[in-house]
Amino acid sequence: MRVGVITFPGTLDDVDAARAVRHADGEAVALWHADHDLKNVDAVIVPGGFSYGDYLRAGAIARFAPVMREVVEAAGKGMPVLGICNGFQVLCEAHLLPGALTRNDRLHFVCRDQWLRVENNETAWTSRYDRNAEILVPLKSGEGGYQADESTLAELEGEGRVVFRYVGGNPNGSRNEIAGITSANGRIVGLMPHPEHAIDALTGPTDDGLGIFLSLLDAVVSA
């Protein structure tokens, strides 16, 4: 399993995403923002950070990077894509996922261990979880408030496309406590919390996040 991990200028959690892929026995392949090349990977992770400094609007510039054109095209053909934190923001800006992420309702950057409920275990990235399992992973963001219009929310809820929901309090003012969503075909997932920081109880709160990367292994092998 070859999993591409994109590095934009200002990407921070690429090393962590690559480590998580290796923990799931995958091969992490570094993808450079300026390249029109996905290097024959089976899936792509758009990791967290502050791409291009995020001075304009989180993810707003990264979506125009050459590599994103390739990601959009591959995603259209069903390649699994995961966007974490800033990666989720980039996927929304690139219209691979609906909605937008806005400034936390209490304005401060928040770094904390966050409980999530896995509400959809039929995506390419969540098959290893039991439905409604609760997992504890780090959340660390300043612009994590998920927003979408009423019809989009109704569509996401109606089609079961809310993958992760915050449990035990809404940390950032997200609509419907939404922490992560998926595309209609279940191949693209975006979430604000960081499963790649929870692959080992030594350096994270738990190893609950590893299931995301193991799920991908199943999705790629069975495809």
Add this chain to the structure above:
Amino acid sequence: MTLDTVKNAETTPDQEQPYKELGLKDDEYTRIREILGRRPTDAELAMYSVMWSEHCSYKSSKVHLKYFSDTTTDEMRAKMLAGIGENAGVVDIGDGWAITFKAESHNHPSYVEPYQGAATGVGGIVRDILAMGARPLAVMDPLRFGPADAPDTRRVLPGIVAGVGGYGNCLGLPNIGGEVVFDATYAGNPLVNALCVGAMRVEDLHLAHASGTGNKIILYGARTGLDGIGGVSVLASETFDDTAGKRKKLPSVQVGDPFTEKVLIECSLELFRERLVVGIQDLGGAGLSCATSELASAGDGGMRVHLDRVPLRATGMTPAEVLSSESQERMCAVVRPEDVDAFMAVCAKWDVIATEIGEVTEGDRLVITWHDEVVVDVPPRTVAHEGPVYHRPIERPADQDRLRADTPDALPRPAREDLLELVKTMAASPNLASRRWVTQQYDRYVRGGTVLAQPADAGMIRIDESTNRGVALSTDCNGRYTRLDPYAGAQLALAEAYRNVATSGATPVAVTNCLNFGSPEDPGVMWQFEQAVKGLADGCVELGIPVTGGNVSFYNQTGATAILPTPVVGVLGVIDDVRRRIPTGIGAEAGETLVLLGETRPEFGGSEWAHVVHGHLGGLPPEVDLAREKLLGEVLVAGSRDGMLSAAHDLAEGGLAQALVETCLIGETGARVFLEGDLFTELFSESAGRVLVALPRTEELRFTDMCTARGLPWRKVGVVDPESDSLEVQDLGRLDLAELRAAWEGTLPALFD
């Protein structure tokens, strides 16, 4: 505007110069004229004035700091790869890894502009670590503020915390610890210290020097602008006449751009990896003045710089302004001519602007030209390393004896039935309350190597994923102790940082410091400084670990009132296997016993209890016994290595009571405690050299036997009770953990949300 060239200076010896406005004394100006044999040009005056400032030249502290190197023995130096005088100290930690770490102050800018002052403080220390050739891996921030409920603290604290977080988070460096301390003396003068730690392979160490005639000087990173120019603007107003009014002046506090710094880090690391750099220097305080003179001074030749090639972001800047600008996110490299193309290619890959601005020359002069006219021609050592040295008057303050005689012995003690409530009151007091409101604004997870972070006693990161080798760091200082006795206070700060590192399971190996004091022109302050330096240096000899670097910040005072003397001490420790770390919270194993290591004496001078309950500061600080601290450290490290400890927590401000509260709340587990003797002393004394440990029942005997055999006093003080949701103190009653948590965690949000 006429350009003040060297030629011009030679022909106009009597031209008046605003050296006083730039902070130079009469005799200092006279000395510059003697060195040059003529009056300095505007650009030279700008360079000398900023490089001979207290901040850059250490002119008041130099004679005292020498004591650190004088007392460092060869044995202590054995693991040191670079020490005081370099951008940061470097220590060999084994397996081919070298660690570099350093702290720096950014106090005054942070009071003027809290967000940017704190942000650029982080940025500056990170570049210092990068300049050693290391990858920066984590940051810590010791912060000090005025009273928690003072209106100005509400202005300063949220901005500083947001600045530390905003810059560090965007840079991708985990924040693994620090301090937040409130005291009235910091009201007009908060302290913002920033520490960074980085790692490299031993062979990758880079030092700042410009050698090899013909090698090129390349400036790379951000453009140079008018920000952070500060005092040098008086030169501009002297030379500008009608245009002066139209010129846009920027604030003298620098503005940070963490994204540019992140890219600069990755770009620099790639340049190092490709072996394209001979010497490197970051641009911080004093900007290009400092970088060019220090590089040239440390090298074996001269240097020629074409200043007009520096990429600018403002128009009409004078040579003096270009030299003095403190625009952030810039580095200066010395590169072999044959590597310049490859160097430029790496910079282009990262979209980093890089400009060849000069070369290493024969001879020993630093010559700077502006459109082919010479504006600086100086011996670089006289700028960078041979600045003025002062032996400031030293005098023990007249009130010192009165202060020490005013012991806390006469302060009314609480009644026995009020002790339990006092535990809660103390836990909720601003200096002891949970720091979560602050630390949750900092990313502690990025890079995936953080093993321990706040609220643990020490921060710990994994350095090598294949071997699990790691390092631990702690910074500490109790300014009240230092006020009562600066010598002992500095040793207590060292002892606590040392103990914190050992409490995490790591072996302490090296020390850095950030010495924050009042005005050096006050003989009483200089006495505090001298005493603190001696105390710290002597303490390091006793513990056998070297001071590898440090920073001095003077003039921390409001009017005539100096801050509490605050020598912040940072200790670095090494742990072979981070999986052996000792957590702070209890409850990890079923059936743990709580054992208190060390001895408790009735010591309340400078204590948190005296401060919170009586607003009292007087008497003597707790006794220091560094031999005991060393033994305690060895026992803790042995306990970690052999897996005998399931939790450990250092006793510090607030004594055993606070340690119990924290270990229960962090571990989300209750405990039953039984104490003997005077319960008030047992709970609130701040005797040094004590750690509370939790032992799995199976290890209890083995561990306590080891303590007995090695002569370390220990006492069983309780048991962990996983079924309980309270902290119970025998004969006093129980405190509900949920109530305790509300008290401990509620204080800072109530003040600052």
